[in-house]
Amino acid sequence: MMQRGPEATDQALIQAIEAITQQEKNFWSQPLEYDRRGAGHRFFQYPAMMLPVVQRKIIQLIKSAAPRTQTLLDPFMGSGTALAAGMLNGLDCYGQDINPMSVLLAKVKAEAFNQPAYLRAAERLRKRVKADTSTEVTANFPNLDKWFEKKVAQELSKLVRAIRQERRLSTRRLFWVTLAETVRLTSNDRTSTFKLHARSAEDIAKRDPSPLKTFEQLFAQNTEDIALYAEQLSSQGYLREEAYTGRVNISVLDSSKRIKLPVARTPLSAASADAVAGFDLVVSSPPYGDNRTTVPYGQHAYLPLQWIDFVDIDSAVSPDCLSTTHEIDNRSLGGQRNTVTTRDQKRFCRLSPAFAANIQELVKTKPKEVKKVVCFVRDLNEVLKRCAQAVKPNGYLVWTIGNRKVGGLEIHNNLILADLLAHYNIVQVYKIERSIQSKRMAARNRSTTTMTKEEILIFRKK
């Protein structure tokens, strides 16, 4: 079969995207077949999750236009939406994130397919919890009493003790994810924002949450969703004996420091075109630079992670990531603004006209905010540089990104991203605009206003 050239492949992809848009005008914003239950999307309310159906469709279209597409990378994996979408397309999927909660969730989405075994495990767990008469609390961290009522902490502890007795690691991980969502729903933290913000004393007095009941309900829901997800994979031939047929590799890593390369499927031979080690595709969504204000991924995971055994998540997770409620966010993109120099500012103004325009304005109107924006862009660039090195020539990169406001000024993340990637020989091929249906954000926030638009930007490495 004649291979299409890269430009012809771009055209085929664009036509396929436009055909979908013509068929269903709102597909990219709000697909009719929303699939909230598929691909483990309901396991845990992770901030800023992408839509599984949309990501799955884009990957499918790229695979049709470029059939050699086999390996996918998401360097900001979050809840693992891109990974699950890649698996539903039979790809080898590699994901990284700095947040242990993300790693736990993505691992469960990559390995939890045996619904009957989980139902049996749930029965064993129930018996253990019933037999447990201890009132001891397993977690121990500052302000525990502020975030958890005594009865809630005791019930969570019974669950923790029962989970620890489960022999299979993959089952324990599914239990831990269910426990994480149980913590989110039964703690004294408000569920209306991603930031840690305690409910009022009046509200706390009115509530009587039961972790045991909540866990039971969530676990029943999760096992139903697992059956559906397994069915989706099976029907495509991507599941054999309750295991995914492709490769999945999930790491807790700072992507601004390192991107793990994929393992070659076939032995490398210099003569083969596939011999280039690297990814065929990147599908990702970076933080928008607001991880200290509106969408603090780490802070959101702080309370659930206090109850989970880190050894079960990954041996590389260190307990010091919970040294404060801000630690994970401080280590994340844009978290170290005191390390920003004037040289960084000048350098990125040279590299990105869009960034330069934003900074010029900020210097005049909100000089105190400048470092924050420079820091985020500097760190983002480190990840982009590593991604660019890790992608094969003619590989596609799909970035879902939104702009945000800092001190009333719109920061053009979309244009900055394109400017930065251009320096790595990565060109924009297409742009899909989507409106965001709901974002869990503080209604009023001095530095940020709620986003309403997001873009899915498709690039190709030349």
Ligand SMILES: C[S@@+](CC[C@H](N)C(=O)[O-])C[C@H]1O[C@@H](n2cnc3c(N)ncnc32)[C@H](O)[C@@H]1O
């Ligand atoms: C927009 S979220 C990704 C959401 C994901 N697309 C989903 O559907 O759930 C961005 C992610 O980037 C992660 N992140 C931030 N800084 C990072 C870094 N330096 N290295 C790796 N991951 C990082 C955050 O922990 C967060 O999970």
